[in-house]
Amino acid sequence: MTDWFPALVYLLCFLTGGACAVLLARNYWRTGARVLLWSALCFLLLAGNSFVVILDLLVIRTVDFRLVRTLLSLGAVGVLLFGFIWDLEE
Numbered sequence: 796m797t798d799w800f801p802a803l804v805y806l807l808c809f810l811t812g813g814a815c816a817v818l819l820a821r822n823y824w825r826t827g828a829r830v831l832l833w834s835a836l837c838f839l840l841l842a843g844n845s846f847v848v849i850l851d852l853l854v855i856r857t858v859d860f861r862l863v864r865t866l867l868s869l870g871a872v873g874v875l876l877f878g879f880i881w882d883l884e885e
Contacts, residue, residue, distance in 0.1 A: 802849075808848070809845035809848075816841075816842055819831050819832075819835035829881075829882055830878065830879070832878070833878025837875040840874060843867050844864055848860075848864060
């Protein structure tokens, strides 16, 4: 593989996560289904994680962002899990 291939994959992951977050949020505003809100927040955090991966591995190589990336991933899963449990109770 060439040097630009990982950068392209990271960028596509960021764009895909952001697009999913926007589409889910737009449908949440239209329908009001709260599962879409939790899913949009999850994908927003995953897009943030992908952005930090780009910063970590391609832009700022001197600083280790592994903890930030792990916390964003954990936050994404936590938000989605919290949303599923919260909506299950009602």
